[in-house]
Structure formats: C-alpha cells, structure tokens
Amino acid sequence: MKIAIYPGTFDPITYGHIDIIERAGEIFDKVIVMVAQNPGKQPLFSNSERVMMIKKVVSKYKNVEVDSYDGLLVEFAKRKKATAIVRGLRAISDFEYEFQMALMNRKLEDNITTVFLMPHEKYTYLNSSLVREIARLGGDVTEFIPPVVRQILSKKIKSLRK
Numbered sequence: 001m002k003i004a005i006y007p008g009t010f011d012p013i014t015y016g017h018i019d020i021i022e023r024a025g026e027i028f029d030k031v032i033v034m035v036a037q038n039p040g041k042q043p044l045f046s047n048s049e050r051v052m053m054i055k056k057v058v059s060k061y062k063n064v065e066v067d068s069y070d071g072l073l074v075e076f077a078k079r080k081k082a083t084a085i086v087r088g089l090r091a092i093s094d095f096e097y098e099f100q101m102a103l104m105n106r107k108l109e110d111n112i113t114t115v116f117l118m119p120h121e122k123y124t125y126l127n128s129s130l131v132r133e134i135a136r137l138g139g140d141v142t143e144f145i146p147p148v149v150r151q152i153l154s155k156k157i158k159s160l161r162k
Helices: 015-027 047-058 073-079 092-108 128-136 147-161
Strands: 003-008 030-036 064-069 084-088 113-117
Touching: 003 015, 003 073, 015 030, 015 047, 015 084, 015 113, 030 047, 030 073, 047 064, 047 147, 064 073, 073 084, 073 092, 084 092, 092 113, 128 147
Parallel strands: 003 030, 003 084, 030 064, 084 113
Antiparallel strands: none
C-alpha cells in the first residue's frame, strides 16, 4: 500500500488544499492529511479545530485520513509507514523553500520521497492567510473555502470581535 502524508497548517483548509488532496488521492492508496503544529505561526484555529474542519471536508474521500503531529515530519511518516510526502506548489516563489525542505527530509530519511503537486491554476493565488484576512475584514470568501469551513470561520471571527 502506497501511503502519502500531506502536511500543512490548514488554517483554514481551502479549495486549493482540497485540490491537492484529491490529486494525491488519485496517486496514492492512502493520503494522511497531517495538521502541523508550527511554533513559528500563530494560527487562528486550535489544532483540534483544524483537524475537525478537515475531517468534515474530506469525509467523502475513502482513502483520506486526518491526523496531527508536533514533531519531525519524517518521524510521523515513518510511524505511519508512508513512502511519500506531498507538497503543493502554487508558484515559483514556493519552490525554493519547498525544495530545501524536501532535501532536508531526504537527508533525515532517504526512504521517503517528496512529491510536488500543482493545484488547478484557479487556486494558484490562494492561501489561508489571505482567506483569514478577507474574512476578518468582512469580505466574501465563498469561492475560496467550503461552506462548513466558512461557517466555522465566520463564527470564530465574530467571537474575536466581542
């Protein structure tokens, strides 16, 4: 069984992320969406909120699981018996960082391959930070995130304004 890990902060999950999950699901027998706990980022949503949102969004995909981890990605991948790490590349600006990470992960564990997938071109500009900012300023994020995520995001923003 070919297992891939798709790591990310997913704060919140967007249609771009979902596009990568769908593409990875066509290539691998199982895709594990791993919610990363990045100490360098201040996420809007807690780890458990992000996991819950993603589970709701990907429940229709039979070969997709959701988990979280706070540690080295390659250690999580080894524990899950994964052979690949999936990363999305939106633009050339993503490449340098992703290339560095792929080489470091290979150095740490050479049995795990990084696979780069490009999302559909309509999602190349999309990222979670932009979605959060648009929503925070009262803009319409309908075309960027699924309805269930939009409801949760709206509720979270309202709670922060109180």
